[in-house]
Every structure is written in structure tokens, then in C-alpha cells.
Amino acid sequence: MAISKTLMASLLISLLLMHLAKANQVKNNVAQDSLPTKIDCGGACAARCQLSSRPNLCKRACGTCCARCSCVPPGTSGNLEVCPCYANMTTHGNRRKCP
Template sequence: MATGHLLLLLAILPFFLTKVSSDLKPEDNSHNTIQGGLMRGPTRRLMQEIDCGGLCKQRCSLHSRPNVCRRACGTCCLRCKCVPPGTSGNQEACGTCYTGMTTHGNRTKCP
């Protein structure tokens, strides 16, 4: 019985050692690509660390309809992983993903 457990452990051990050693390697960002405005590869995790709620609350603080603004800003932030600085304007800072998004009425979506 103990021999069976030992054989199983020896069979599984190389898998764990390979997995741990591959996790310890420094990230190589040369294989990151941008497809459809979304990052692929290891940097993608870093781009998801944005606080859309806090940034959009600040962005929409002076808006005449802050709830509508925050909802649109949140959608744009989740899709583009960016919120422009300031309370208005500066949409170019987030690139074409942010500036190119439109509503069904063909108006710009992102505040």
C-alpha cells in the first residue's frame, strides 16, 4: 500500500516541479499582442487591475446626469481598460477603443 503511494508521488512530482519552475521565470512580454483593442498575454492581467468604479465616479462628478455618465463610463472602462483624466474631454488619451465606441444612435458612448 505504501509502495503504491510512493510510486504515485514519484509519478506526479515532476509535473509539480515543472509547473513551479515555469511560474518563477520572469515574464517575457514579447508575445503580448493587441487584438480588437484587448491585450493578450501576461500583461492582460496587469491591465485588468484598473479601478473603474472609482475612476468613473471621479470622471462623472461634475456631470449633469452622474448616474448615466457612470454607467456609460463603466462600460467603456471595462472594454477599453482606460478612463481619461479630468472630468471632461481628453478622450484621445485612451485611444481609438474609447473614442470609437458609439451608441445605437451613432453618438459617442464614452464620456
């Protein structure tokens, strides 16, 4: 009788510890998922600026915006709704900074 009570108590404790470990693992995964992802700004900006009449200027501005926002809209123009940070960045003259 005493052995079964000890066995039952140790079983309950081990189940509790496994549950706590699983909850901690899920919490760590959620924290890692909320971090911004790093993207290849050089490649993304090269694709974005490939049709520009001034590609070097376009890539420089795009690179700055990409570094700050970790996002570059797809395509060679438009699609700014995909990347609000990129779309809302302006110069000192209140013109859109990002190509």
C-alpha cells in the same frame, strides 16, 4: 586530464541551462506585460463623472466603456486621445457612447 575535460563539459552544460532558464523567464515576463491591466472602473468613472449634470447616467455609460476598454481618460471631460477605444465607442445612433 580526464577530470578537467569532464569538469569543463559539466561547466558548459550548466552555463547553457542557466542561459535557457533566463531566456524563458524573460519570455514569461514579456507575455505577462502584454496583458491588459485591470483598473478600478468605479473609482475612475466617479472621478470622470463628478461634475456631470446627470451623474448616475454618466457613471453607467462610463462603467460600460471602462469594462470593455480597461481605460478611462483622465479629468472630467476631454483627453480622449489617451484612450482611443473609449473615444471610438458609439451608440446605435452613431453618437459617442462614453462620457
